Amino acid sequence: xxxxxxxxxxxxxxxxxxxxxxxxxxxxxxxxxxxxxxxxxxxxxxxxxxxxxxxxxxxxxxxxxxxxxxxxxxxxxxxxxxxxxxxxxxxxxxxxxxxxxxxxxxxxxxxxxxxxxxxxxxxxxxxxxxxxxxxxxxxxxxxxxxxxxxxxxxxxxxxxxxxxxxxxxxxxxxxxxxxxxxxxxxxxxxxxxxxxxxxxxxxxxxxxxxxxxxxxxxxxxxxxxxxxxxxxxxxxxxxxxxxxxxxxxxxxxxxxxxxxxxxxxxxxxxxxxxxxxxxxxxxxxxxxxxxxxxxxxxxxxxxxxxxxxxxxxxxxxxxxxxxxxxxxxxxxxxxxxxxxxxxxxxxxxxxxxxxxxxxxxxxxxxxxxxxxxxxxxxxxxxxxxxxxxxxxxxxxxxxxxxxxx
Amino acid sequence: xxxxxxxxxxxxxxxxxxxxxxxxxxxxxxxxxxxxxxxxxxxxxxxxxxxxxxxxxxxxxxxxxxxxxxxxxxxxxxxxxxxxxxxxxxxxxxxxxxxxxxxxxxxxxxxxxxxxxxxxxxxxxxxxxxxxxxxxxxxxxxxxxxxxxxxxxxxxxxxxxxxxxxxxxxxxxxxxxxxxxxxxxxxxxxxxxxxxxxxxxxxxxxxxxxxxxxxxxxxxxxxxxxxxxxxxxxxxxxxxxxxxxxxxxxxxxxxxxxxxxxxxxxxxxxxxxxxxxxxxx
Ligand SMILES: Cc1ncc(COP(=O)(O)O)c(C=O)c1O
Numbered sequence: 001x002x003x004x005x006x007x008x009x010x011x012x013x014x015x016x017x018x019x020x021x022x023x024x025x026x027x028x029x030x031x032x033x034x035x036x037x038x039x040x041x042x043x044x045x046x047x048x049x050x051x052x053x054x055x056x057x058x059x060x061x062x063x064x065x066x067x068x069x070x071x072x073x074x075x076x077x078x079x080x081x082x083x084x085x086x087x088x089x090x091x092x093x094x095x096x097x098x099x100x101x102x103x104x105x106x107x108x109x110x111x112x113x114x115x116x117x118x119x120x121x122x123x124x125x126x127x128x129x130x131x132x133x134x135x136x137x138x139x140x141x142x143x144x145x146x147x148x149x150x151x152x153x154x155x156x157x158x159x160x161x162x163x164x165x166x167x168x169x170x171x172x173x174x175x176x177x178x179x180x181x182x183x184x185x186x187x188x189x190x191x192x193x194x195x196x197x198x199x200x201x202x203x204x205x206x207x208x209x210x211x212x213x214x215x216x217x218x219x220x221x222x223x224x225x226x227x228x229x230x231x232x233x234x235x236x237x238x239x240x241x242x243x244x245x246x247x248x249x250x251x252x253x254x255x256x257x258x259x260x261x262x263x264x265x266x267x268x269x270x271x272x273x274x275x276x277x278x279x280x281x282x283x284x285x286x287x288x289x290x291x292x293x294x295x296x297x298x299x300x301x302x303x304x305x306x307x308x309x310x311x312x313x314x315x316x317x318x319x320x321x322x323x324x325x326x327x328x329x330x331x332x333x334x335x336x337x338x339x340x341x342x343x344x345x346x347x348x349x350x351x352x353x354x355x356x357x358x359x360x361x362x363x364x365x366x367x368x369x370x371x372x373x374x375x376x377x378x379x380x381x382x383x384x385x386x387x388x389x390x391x392x393x394x395x396x397x398x399x400x401x402x403x404x405x
Numbered sequence: 406x407x408x409x410x411x412x413x414x415x416x417x418x419x420x421x422x423x424x425x426x427x428x429x430x431x432x433x434x435x436x437x438x439x440x441x442x443x444x445x446x447x448x449x450x451x452x453x454x455x456x457x458x459x460x461x462x463x464x465x466x467x468x469x470x471x472x473x474x475x476x477x478x479x480x481x482x483x484x485x486x487x488x489x490x491x492x493x494x495x496x497x498x499x500x501x502x503x504x505x506x507x508x509x510x511x512x513x514x515x516x517x518x519x520x521x522x523x524x525x526x527x528x529x530x531x532x533x534x535x536x537x538x539x540x541x542x543x544x545x546x547x548x549x550x551x552x553x554x555x556x557x558x559x560x561x562x563x564x565x566x567x568x569x570x571x572x573x574x575x576x577x578x579x580x581x582x583x584x585x586x587x588x589x590x591x592x593x594x595x596x597x598x599x600x601x602x603x604x605x606x607x608x609x610x611x612x613x614x615x616x617x618x619x620x621x622x623x624x625x626x627x628x629x630x631x632x633x634x635x636x637x638x639x640x641x642x643x644x645x646x647x648x649x650x651x652x653x654x655x656x657x658x659x660x661x662x663x664x665x666x667x668x669x670x671x672x673x674x675x676x677x678x679x680x681x682x683x684x685x686x
Contacts, residue, residue, distance in 0.1 A: 024542040024543065025542060026470070026541050026565070027544055027570060028471075028631065029569075030544045031571065171467065182466055183470045184471070184472075187470075188592060189592075194667075213638065290468060299516070299520065302520060303516040303520025304484060349576055
């Protein structure tokens, strides 16, 4: 890194976070990625771009999202003081829209006239379809057949928003395959198409760009906690769910150099990492190359990518953003896994105690909070990213609980 | 590459031969292990006899992001049959017991090579009789990963040039490319569109002044006629998806896929060989 005393100067110009990241794409895409990097660096340096993003985040998305003291959960757990960063209150119901606003403005600036995206849970698809409606751009969303089945409400929402949802039947028919298919579309439609990636993965500059657009989450937390807890109070622990890792990077990034702040990323443990049916790339994978970057991947001995498993479609991905891989290896952040069952319990507890139906993704983060909070003193402050609401998941949860609706 | 390694450079010799015969070559792509190891070996061994001048052997990968449905399916068939990097390299080794002249290029994606270990892979590939590599997801920006070690080990690194490779980028792409240049004639995945003759001609006119490397053209060539058209101007025509599709089709109807593949290559080869007869380039 440019400055060895900081964690937040990455990536290098070639898109590396340590050995992770990079630009592992076909030659057809390489000129496009270089063009995108140039356009993004220019936008990043342009204060008027930042102002425009900020305007949409405030008036359209509804930011800042509240930092809410979990007033029933905290005494229930009987330990640390728990705050929720309420990104589920954003327009469209998750953090995904933060990134979409930034990227759609960039796509406009670059003169692109067609938008494509991949989606797992459908939240990124919905957020992309939303900004495409707002900016009057045609939109194609790639979604695995398995995910279409388990996220029906979001499929319908995307269609209402005017997007075309293309079912992906290849491979494991989930998020990784949707990403393959989006890349294939991009290779084919290079002239006019902007690929709006929904997480901190893909080739450089996506991991950096998506992180930057999501960093509004952590920046707000910093200011809000000072208002609530006193002028120099930082949180002690940050907890976020990690699929590709965008909501977690958004929360962590502004705190990377506050080394007393513990960072905990929560991967999907599925039926348990030992069972092999999980999506915990850091815990159960090793470094490899997929979707344009080097990162930890679930793969067999021969470098073939393995299917991930999670009850949460948004976490069901065999990789993780390269910056997380780097933060894992250098020890700045800690990564743990939570099983489907633990997430389901957290989902129910949060609903009945706080009146908040969490998405299954942040339910994983919450399950980790439930594990650690009771052992911590009441002076300890945990901020958890409530990055999405659970309305989209009610069918999955009902089925898991054996209820028919 | 040093003079001594050039002398036993199968790629250079083969393109020399094609030049002497005043014809374009036929490059055939099959996926190693498709439809299964034994039959894939038989197809590979049969290819030179039916007129394939160069062989591209696909290293199957679960997530081939630049490939269309035909090659995706062939990779999955191979993996389902238990194909691994070890068995892919042993196919080349076995091929070399019968054929020491036909160049073999391994084509695929970086992760299976990375998982095998770059140094070990290059050593074993070289020892098996592999002449070059085409690794789709390693652009020049990532040359330190595999391209430089490969050149060091005496294995060619063949690069793809695409319609998006403009004049300012071309020198970067050409810089460490050896063996030949592979012009991908369409923006897109394998097995989809076909470029027009004029587009191919135009691209070759653009590329020739910048390089002395032979230029093969591929993506979307499906018939002997199309292969012949391309081989009229290019140093070689590459056929992949259409050949792999013949294997799939034969499997579907319970036919002899070895026979089907080789018969198709024979037709392609006749087309390519007739392309420049009488007309010197
Ligand atoms: C609510 C929610 N949280 C988290 C994720 C996982 O993505 P990331 O790890 O990039 O935040 C998703 C993805 O669909 C999501 O919808």
